[in-house]
Amino acid sequence: MPDTNNQFNLPVDELPRKWYNIAPDLPEPLPPPKDPPEGPSRVDMLPKFILKNCLGQEMSTDRWIDIPTGIRELFIQAGRPRPLMRALRLEKALKLPKTIRLYYKREDLSPTGSHKVNTALAQTYYAVKEGYSEVVTETGAGQWGSALSYAAALNDLKCRVFWTRAAYRWKPGRRTLMQLFGSDVFASPSKETKFGRELLKQNPQHVGSLGIAISEGIEDALNRDGSIYCLGSVLNHVLTHQTIIGLETIEQFKLADDEPTLLTGCFGGGSNLGGFVIPFAGEVLRKKRECSFLASQSEAAPNLVRGKYMYDHGDHAGLTPLLKMYSMGHDAELPEIWAEGIRYSSAAPLMSALRHHGLLDAVAYPVDEVHVFTQTRRFVQTEGFIPAPESSYGVCAAIDKALEFKQKGEEAVIGFNVSGHGFLDMQGFAKPLNLEW
Amino acid sequence: MPDTNNQFNLPVDELPRKWYNIAPDLPEPLPPPKDPPEGPSRVDMLPKFILKNCLGQEMSTDRWIDIPTGIRELFIQAGRPRPLMRALRLEKALKLPKTIRLYYKREDLSPTGSHKVNTALAQTYYAVKEGYSEVVTETGAGQWGSALSYAAALNDLKCRVFWTRAAYRWKPGRRTLMQLFGSDVFASPSKETKFGRELLKQNPQHVGSLGIAISEGIEDALNRDGSIYCLGSVLNHVLTHQTIIGLETIEQFKLADDEPTLLTGCFGGGSNLGGFVIPFAGEVLRKKRECSFLASQSEAAPNLVRGKYMYDHGDHAGLTPLLKMYSMGHDAELPEIWAEGIRYSSAAPLMSALRHHGLLDAVAYPVDEVHVFTQTRRFVQTEGFIPAPESSYGVCAAIDKALEFKQKGEEAVIGFNVSGHGFLDMQGFAKPLNLEW
Numbered sequence: 001m002p003d004t005n006n007q008f009n010l011p012v013d014e015l016p017r018k019w020y021n022i023a024p025d026l027p028e029p030l031p032p033p034k035d036p037p038e039g040p041s042r043v044d045m046l047p048k049f050i051l052k053n054c055l056g057q058e059m060s061t062d063r064w065i066d067i068p069t070g071i072r073e074l075f076i077q078a079g080r081p082r083p084l085m086r087a088l089r090l091e092k093a094l095k096l097p098k099t100i101r102l103y104y105k106r107e108d109l110s111p112t113g114s115h116k117v118n119t120a121l122a123q124t125y126y127a128v129k130e131g132y133s134e135v136v137t138e139t140g141a142g143q144w145g146s147a148l149s150y151a152a153a154l155n156d157l158k159c160r161v162f163w164t165r166a167a168y169r170w171k172p173g174r175r176t177l178m179q180l181f182g183s184d185v186f187a188s189p190s191k192e193t194k195f196g197r198e199l200l201k202q203n204p205q206h207v208g209s210l211g212i213a214i215s216e217g218i219e220d221a222l223n224r225d226g227s228i229y230c231l232g233s234v235l236n237h238v239l240t241h242q243t244i245i246g247l248e249t250i251e252q253f254k255l256a257d258d259e260p261t262l263l264t265g266c267f268g269g270g271s272n273l274g275g276f277v278i279p280f281a282g283e284v285l286r287k288k289r290e291c292s293f294l295a296s297q298s299e300a301a302p303n304l305v306r307g308k309y310m311y312d313h314g315d316h317a318g319l320t321p322l323l324k325m326y327s328m329g330h331d332a333e334l335p336e337i338w339a340e341g342i343r344y345s346s347a348a349p350l351m352s353a354l355r356h357h358g359l360l361d362a363v364a365y366p367v368d369e370v371h372v373f374t375q376t377r378r379f380v381q382t383e384g385f386i387p388a389p390e391s392s393y394g395v396c397a398a399i400d401k402a403l404e405f406k407q408k409g410e411e412a413v414i415g416f417n418v419s420g421h422g423f424l425d426m427q428g429f430a431k432p433l434n435l436e437w
Numbered sequence: 438m439p440d441t442n443n444q445f446n447l448p449v450d451e452l453p454r455k456w457y458n459i460a461p462d463l464p465e466p467l468p469p470p471k472d473p474p475e476g477p478s479r480v481d482m483l484p485k486f487i488l489k490n491c492l493g494q495e496m497s498t499d500r501w502i503d504i505p506t507g508i509r510e511l512f513i514q515a516g517r518p519r520p521l522m523r524a525l526r527l528e529k530a531l532k533l534p535k536t537i538r539l540y541y542k543r544e545d546l547s548p549t550g551s552h553k554v555n556t557a558l559a560q561t562y563y564a565v566k567e568g569y570s571e572v573v574t575e576t577g578a579g580q581w582g583s584a585l586s587y588a589a590a591l592n593d594l595k596c597r598v599f600w601t602r603a604a605y606r607w608k609p610g611r612r613t614l615m616q617l618f619g620s621d622v623f624a625s626p627s628k629e630t631k632f633g634r635e636l637l638k639q640n641p642q643h644v645g646s647l648g649i650a651i652s653e654g655i656e657d658a659l660n661r662d663g664s665i666y667c668l669g670s671v672l673n674h675v676l677t678h679q680t681i682i683g684l685e686t687i688e689q690f691k692l693a694d695d696e697p698t699l700l701t702g703c704f705g706g707g708s709n710l711g712g713f714v715i716p717f718a719g720e721v722l723r724k725k726r727e728c729s730f731l732a733s734q735s736e737a738a739p740n741l742v743r744g745k746y747m748y749d750h751g752d753h754a755g756l757t758p759l760l761k762m763y764s765m766g767h768d769a770e771l772p773e774i775w776a777e778g779i780r781y782s783s784a785a786p787l788m789s790a791l792r793h794h795g796l797l798d799a800v801a802y803p804v805d806e807v808h809v810f811t812q813t814r815r816f817v818q819t820e821g822f823i824p825a826p827e828s829s830y831g832v833c834a835a836i837d838k839a840l841e842f843k844q845k846g847e848e849a850v851i852g853f854n855v856s857g858h859g860f861l862d863m864q865g866f867a868k869p870l871n872l873e874w
Contacts, residue, residue: 006513007449007513009446009448012444078821079520089591109546111822111823113860153819153821154819172863172873172874173860173861174863175873176863176864176872176873177823179873180814180817180818180870181818377617380590381591381618382591383514384514384590385548386548386614386617421860423610423860424860426609426610426617427613429613429617433617435612435617436613436616437609
């Protein structure tokens, strides 16, 4: 065994058996979903497009939620537990003293290339248990659509994905991936829904938007027998499913005989950073550890940095109930970036609550993404793995903070989550780094 | 722990400490390299473009070759040991009886997406030890260029890759990957070499060939201070480096308490299947086990199926010594397929010897690739991982053989190697499966 052990692996049989729900440990109860003053009740509609088991978890005040054996088997099939690695080579390249140490969690080893698989497997498992034969969703960057397609295939469910036409055209590799799994993938607006057909009548070349794709997905699922809509971020149950990441990481830091002082990761809607840090934040709230948390965002969607803590819709069209979130406004115009997956108007209610109670810091990087991808390249050339454009924001924040601590002469143990790989999105690196494409 | 254990992981500290060299266990000594009747001696040139350590391994008759600690650390950094998985979900979908079991090795977890990383890390490590500051190579499909770029970055070496212009244009994602690692990537023929400039003078739009790229790489390395050429397949030392795959797999079958009766994988030049099966074949030769081996090829390059066992050059231009190989002829015209990485004229001397001595069977699939990718899709939809187009040939052969044994009512334990992932080559699946692109 080389004496530079940099890999901390949990045995398969130590995969956590319960998810952690932070709701009961928050300083105040989480503000509940609300209806807007006008229009039909969105709250009453929730059971029509959230699985019964997931809605139960959404409202649960139990601290620990059993992970069914069937879901644990799916997690294992998908390669969990995933390694935690000490970034010894990156530390050396950054000339860090031994008092500043870097660790990263490898969600990039996910079968479809992102952490989204964790909740996709849980939701499709429950869909089968609740008697559905088909799942429907929308996707923007394509990570969620890929993850749900994968999970549907493993659970013998049909899957329909409404994908904003702009990205559908731009990412043929990701489209082929979803189709290989057997999904029907539609450029949105599509002819599959009444809403889509109306938009196409007005403009046959309509490039679509995430809001439109959500509306199509919900309409489609409501009108098809045996079909249920699935959501990939923001909601409490999604973040709870993702806590498998942080729960593994807690055990792995024990194996490393080290304690993180700062955890960071990219942040759009919040399911990545939430899954990674919520179990640690719970221990902070229960006075079992000290640790800081940092959300790494883009100035394209700096909801935690410049947003307001207010009741807002989760979608552009205002179909969801109002949730108490840090938000840019649900109909805000957000500039395009390569890290499309973190370009989202609002921060998940649970993460917004942590921010509100002073447990979560946030930083936002310029929309040109040059600094983010330049720092990420140092990780790529030393550690050798290719983060997704989105995950690069977490890598960059970790490097920036490490260098800041070094300059100040402070000690730090920094953990970051590589939430996905970049193989299907290499174009994102080429343009900002001025590489040929 | 679910009772359906399908994952067999070696602990990091059980990563093998020696490579296996099959040369001394062959029924007859391996025929040595020879010079052609005309022109300068190619054999005498070998030390100019093969690293000293590698040339020693090339000619070695030692059964076991120590893996230096520095290379073991690099293997661990790259995620070794890699899992062996029982394909329980695929077995169920194929309705196999319990007497037919399928296992697969996950080289697709490699940082650049293929097994090529194993020899790339070894060669770059030796390059540093031998005082070089730069490695040069050619690449066709791009897997080898990506792997060497990665390994060069981790070893602080500069790297230059000559890439056939046709593929250079077609695979921008893979090009960005190599450039992210810091490599200089040239469309070949290029202006970097005398040979390239001459060809471009004749035809400024020349699309190149693997033979031309090899010639450019060798000329380039010979003319640059501190530069050494590296090869990614065919040669004995490359296959020996790859035996890490099979050596891990032997231990993992022990963990699974099972014994393979047939091992298969895709086969072009032979480094993938060689690395996977040579340690098993050695045990067969030493009467320690019984097992069959099957090379899965394309009719585009069926060197083991329709080639002749003869002395031939390894490259199109005839710059290498003559090697005793099953070959289609070093200047054969090979039709294009999506699995570009297995489109190669000759089979590695070690694998050719196994074929010659009756230890290696071979099958070749039609050039339309429809059957191969259709069978692979069954693996994708059940096991959930995306093999490279090349690796799909191994997946397909395993499924075909399993169904054949089922029909005959015979027992079998089949292992196959998923030599790489397909994320950077999704277009390969789209066309033969008639998916949108």
